[in-house]
Amino acid sequence: MKKILAIAFALIALPGLAQKEGLVVTYDKTFYWIKIFDKLNYLSVEEKSRIQTSWGANDEGDKSKGKLLVTADQSKFVDMEQEADGGYRGRKSEYMVFRDFVKGTKTEVEEFAGKMYVIEDSLVVPSWKVMNKIKDIGGYLCMMAVSEDTVKGQKITAWFANDLPYSAGPERYFGLPGLILEVDINNGELVMTASKVEKVAAVEGLELPKKMKGKKLTTAEYDQMMRKFISDSIKSRRNPYWSIRY
């Protein structure tokens, strides 16, 4: 009886499995916080250069990891738990980006200023410019594309692999002919590089969580909130970039 059940389950699961063929990609993220100070226009040239000379050479970057699950139809990105190294471990902030390429929708869960937000909206592909530059990332030949985030004031450089025909990428980045394997923000302020690309026959865990706590926002509302926060912080001479996901 058990065997029959198992077979029955397998049969039911089969069509699902076929659809779930895709990738599990691990991204290593390094955030060079020292470079951020150059953006704070209320600091004087002297203060900025003092920060660079005393801390710049020692900034090895804040390291973290994220995981992207992707199929032809959907993708989901989440942060990974920091590995124990004997030191202090901070709380993992809640973050998830889910995209449905078939329906053309996205759901992002993000913690900001101590509050949870759920951004649900249609997928709007960023405007990418494809450049004539190539490099190798983990054995995949990648091309360069650039874009701009006017809300956070970021110049985004993405490297995508034509060999991996998924129009997805880490965090908020997607919309290129191949999977984005590296993202560089403002010439190295933040770098996210794929460290592991696994091809799997069935991607597990690629579904929206049943419960998502947080205030619902549209992309436009989220952008407006960010703009206001950044401009208020700069006016109040506080570094806004500690409190937002850069």
Place this chain on the structure above:
Amino acid sequence: MKKTLLLLFLCLNVLFVKAQTAARFNLKGSTVDTAGAPLPESTVMLLTPKDSTLVNFARTSKDGTFEFKNLKRASYLIKVTYVGYLPYQKEINPKDAETIDLGKISMAAMDQNLYEVVIKTFRAPLSIKGDTIEYDPKAFKVPPGASVEDLIRRLPGLQVDQDGTIKAQGETVKRVTVDGKRFFGDDTKAATKNLPAEAISKVQVFNEKTEQSRITGVDDGKHEKTLNLELKDSHKKGGFGKATAGIGTEKRLEGKVNYNRFNDKNQFSIIGLGNNTNQGGMSWDDYQDFKGSQSFNWGDDGDFGFGGGMRYISFGGDEEESLTIQAGRGAQNRGFNKNWAGGANYNFDTKKTKFNTSYYYNQTSQDLDATSRQTNFLTNSAFTKLDTNGRRNFNENHRGSLRFEKNLDSLNTLIVLSNMRIGNGTSNYFSHQEYFRGDQDTTQLSNMSDQRNISDFNSFALGNTAIFRHKFKKKGRNFAVSVAYNVNNSTGKVIQRSTNQFFRTSQTVADSVLRINQTNDTRSLRNQVKGSLLFMEPFAKKFVMESFYNFSLKSDDVDRDVFDVGEGGQTRNVNLSRYYTNKSTYNRVGTGVRYSHNGLNIATGLAVQQIQLDGKFAIDQGQPFTNRIDRKFFNFTPNISLNFDLKQNRYLYGGYQVGVSEPNIRDLQPIVDNSNPLYIRVGNPNLSPTTNHSINLGYNHFNPGNFTQMFFGAYYNYYKDQVIYSQIVDENLVTTTMATNISGGKSFNLYGNYGFPIVKTKSNFNVNASYNRGTNLTNINNELNRTTNNGYNMGFRLDYTPSDKFTIYTNANWNITDTKYSIMSGQNQKIINTNYGAEMNVRLPKDIYFNSRFSYNSYVNDRYGFDQKMPILNLSVYKTMLKSKKGEIRLSAFDLFNKNRGISQSAYQNFVSQEQVRTLARYFMLSFTYNMRGVAHSVRRKGFGY
């Protein structure tokens, strides 16, 4: 009618359909290799020709075909890529065609050699623009100081012959340009041999028309290989510096110069400063500009203990004369100080090796004139001391430091530190003291004492530490070992003279007079050898076990020779002279477990430690030892710590620690020190170490959304075997103190702070309050006195920052301390200190700024009618000038009302005291600053916003 309508409708329909076909078009084609075989799954991108914006993309099917339907009618740049092939691109213009068939797009294989070498080996960004191949030199490692030729040798597809001739894809490079310009005519080697590789940002190889065809304008079809070198925008090197000089009334002068020169690996800096305006030494900003990348170093502390995994920045000791440069001590508000300082620093900085060396000299001359009043409470009686004293101190130090850090490989790090200080100083102290019976300074004169001490000292101290850290392959498993050797050698000579008159029967003629005239030569040498081990082992993903061992052997060798100076010369005072040696051995071993997961960090641990003291005392060096102290102390010290990163920017932290501190060697010496005949110290060889139990708990919260912040917390300390100074006061009001152990002293503190914007970005309000309670125990004439302090503190801050032209900052602070003495319950003291402050900044036209700072302090103790008020107003006006605002001229007025004094009051143990010190008051100053990085001014206060 119907017919016409139908016709019209039809016409419109036709028009509409026509318009639609005109607006949209289809594009198709297929990709093949040079042999004509289809290339399935190749990527076809449509970009705008203007700026390469991606409009659409597709993949070719199995037969290599692709098709875009209903494209907006516009020009496109079609770009086709296929792994191992050179990208293909072409601009297409649909004009009015309905469908464009690009036919077979033939893709050329990328030079396999080039592809393999560039892409696989070097992982180098390589860009291809038309026939231009561009290399990024960052990806090709060349040794420091290498020339461009060395760099080119490493670039795939390029060759350099024996004679320096460059070949690109087998063809000889005929021309080398720098930033597109010819470099030394046609000699292609001039640039490549002479330019440093590190100055180059890009290397480009392309075909250029021949000189002939460029002159004639007729393309003869011949091309020459050209190599272009692009230079870096800012080849990272530079320098900055700042100089300030000021001249004022009352002979006030100040000046400061610093200069820092750096390139990507080396930093060199110098600083020099001098002032007689109580400005002290280096500020933190000066320190950072001086030490550069070596300002702050993590993990330089070799004394591993609980929390050994936490590496932090250590700044030497808190003591006045530490081995390392002390910065940020701020202004000196006591007396008149003259300061001089200067030094040089050099850093060498690479990812693998860091080296730092510095020299720093500082000197301070201080004139300090003070008056104080102190009432001491005894069992049902009291006495009051009035003291008028002066000090002329001089102090100078030379400090040298070396630091070397080497990342031997990714798992092993070695740090070697050596710091040295050579210091000397002189001090000249004179004091007139009057002792009265009772708690007023009028009732009955008891003693009068005139003292004069002249001292002179030299010291040498050296601290060396080596730390080796090893990370195992298993993440989180770490090992560290440290060894240290410290030396402290000092000699001092003190001449002590005093005349002490005792009045019992008369108020004018002394009943007895005691004169002291002594010289005291002390020579002391301390050697210390230390070592520590640390091992950390992670387990069960969320836990780390840490174990450590510390060892220290400290040996002291002190020779103290006291001579009584009489008319017949010097005679050795055998009661006060001592030679002693002391060996203190310290061993500690501890282990703990830390749990850390998702923001919750809890650590618990236990250590056992043993301190062994072995001291020997003789009347003089070479004499037999008369006393011996041989004591062992054994303690368990538990440790608990909590750090909880809660949601919504809330943090909870706390802990419980037990600390053991060994008794001071001076307190252990079995001698009677009567160099001050009114205050005699007696040593106690039976002292035990003090055990301190401390508990703290705190919470803080910051809301970045609405900028409110809050923190509060509490801490508690309990002392076991605390070393206190018991007092016996005789009928002549001579106090004899002896260090004794006592248990039961404790302190408790509760604090809180809340800040929020009244108008976001324009006005902030902050309130803070704290309460503290302390219990201090002392034996007074063999009776236990319990002094209880209750302190209440409250403050407000209101900032008003409406614009870039005007700001106001105000604050108010109240501090009330109630003190009760158990031996004299009628003598409760209430000390009230108050401070009000206001600061205004105005930006006037033409880069002129105005700053005014007012503070009002009041110090009140009603019981003694002590009521001092001190209004201080500082004003300054300044203007930025010169090109790029590099200059500033400033006129300042300090203490416009001429009221500045150093005032302090306290109630402690069995006394209450007030002191006033003469200090720098009103003066005016004109100063000029030149800053290579520009003088930036703002009406906003500094210090926030990081």
